[in-house]
Amino acid sequence: MTHTKEFEGKVAIVTGAGQGMGRAVAERLAAAGALVSVNDIDADSAEHTVSVLQKGGAEAVAAPGSVTSTQQVSDMLDLTLSRFGKVHILVNNAGVLRPTKVIDIEEDEWDFVVDVNLKGTYLCSRAVLPTMRENGWGRIVNFSSTAGKNVSTVGGAHYTAAKAGILGFTRHLAKEEAAHGVTVNSVCPGLIDTEMVRKTIDGARTKMYADSFPIQRLGQPSEVAELVAFLASDRAAYITGASLDINGGDLMI
Numbered sequence: 663m664t665h666t667k668e669f670e671g672k673v674a675i676v677t678g679a680g681q682g683m684g685r686a687v688a689e690r691l692a693a694a695g696a697l698v699s700v701n702d703i704d705a706d707s708a709e710h711t712v713s714v715l716q717k718g719g720a721e722a723v724a725a726p727g728s729v730t731s732t733q734q735v736s737d738m739l740d741l742t743l744s745r746f747g748k749v750h751i752l753v754n755n756a757g758v759l760r761p762t763k764v765i766d767i768e769e770d771e772w773d774f775v776v777d778v779n780l781k782g783t784y785l786c787s788r789a790v791l792p793t794m795r796e797n798g799w800g801r802i803v804n805f806s807s808t809a810g811k812n813v814s815t816v817g818g819a820h821y822t823a824a825k826a827g828i829l830g831f832t833r834h835l836a837k838e839e840a841a842h843g844v845t846v847n848s849v850c851p852g853l854i855d856t857e858m859v860r861k862t863i864d865g866a867r868t869k870m871y872a873d874s875f876p877i878q879r880l881g882q883p884s885e886v887a888e889l890v891a892f893l894a895s896d897r898a899a900y901i902t903g904a905s906l907d908i909n910g911g912d913l914m915i
C-alpha cells in the first residue's frame with residue numbers, strides 16, 4: 663500500500679518495534695515519510711526492523727534498550743537526537759504479558775509486567791517531553807488494551823492493572839501537555855495476531871475467541887498501525903486524553 667508522505671520530516675520513536683504491532687507501526691510511519699528510531703530490548707530484532715524499513719527506502723536507526731531502565735531510555739533518546747535532531751512522535755508499544763492467576767503471581771513477575779507496560783510508558787514519555795515542548799508539537803500514543811477497560815482475555819491481573827494504569831496516565835499527561843501542543847492518547851486493541859498471543863494460547867483457544875467476536879477473526883498488526891498513524895497525525899489534532907478501541911466489536915462501550 664502506498665501512503666501520502668504526511669510524516670515527512672517527522673521523527674518517531676517506536677518502542678518494542680522488533681516484531682508484532684511495534685514493527686507494523688514503524689513500517690506504517692516510515693511509509694508515510696517518518697524518520698524512525700526503532701527501539702526493542704532485543705537488539706537483533708530492532709536491527710531487523712531497521713533493515714526492513716531501509717529496504718522500503720526509509721531512514722531508520724536502531725535504538726535498542728529496555729524501556730524500564732532510566733539509563734537505557736536516556737541512551738535511546740540521545741541516539742535518536744544525535745541521528746535525527748528532534749523527536750515528534752513517541753509510540754509506547756513495548757509490552758509483556760503473563761497469564762498467571764493472582765494466587766500464583768510472584769512479586770518479581772508482578773513488578774516485571776507492571777514495569778514494562780506502565781513504568782516504561784512513563785519513562786519514555788518523560789524523556790521525550792522536553793524535545794516535544796521545544797517543537798511546540800508532539801504526539802504520544804500509548805498501548806493499552808481491551809484489558810485496560812475490561813479484563814484481559816489471555817493475560818493476568820498484573821497485565822490488566824498495568825493496562826488500566828496506562829489509561830489513567832494517558833488522561834493525566836494529556837491534560838498537562840495540551841498547552842504545549844503535545845497530544846497523548848491510547849489505543850486499546852483486542853486480540854491481535856502477534857507472537858504475544860501465539861506463545862500464550864494454542865490455535866484451538868485462539869479460534870474459540872475469534873469465533874466469539876462480532877467480526878469473527880483476530881485483528882492484524884497493520885490495522886492497529888493504521889489507527890496509531892491517525893493519532894500521530896495532524897488529522898487527530900483535537901483528540902487528546904482519549905482511548906480508542908480496535909477489537910472487532912469484542913468490547914463496545
Ligand SMILES: NC(=O)c1ccc[n+]([C@@H]2O[C@H](COP(=O)([O-])OP(=O)(O)OC[C@H]3O[C@@H](n4cnc5c(N)ncnc54)[C@H](O)[C@@H]3O)[C@@H](O)[C@H]2O)c1
Binds near residue numbers: 704728
Ligand atoms: N497482541 C495482542 O492481542 C495485544 C492486545 C492488546 C494490547 N497489546 C499490546 O500491544 C503491544 C504490542 O504487543 P504485540 O502483540 O506486538 O507483542 P509482541 O510480544 O509481539 O512484541 C512486543 C515487543 O516488545 C519488546 N519488548 C519487551 N519488553 C521490552 C522492554 N523492556 N523494552 C523494550 N522492548 C521490549 C519485545 O522484545 C517485542 O519485540 C504491547 O504493549 C501489548 O501489551 C497486544
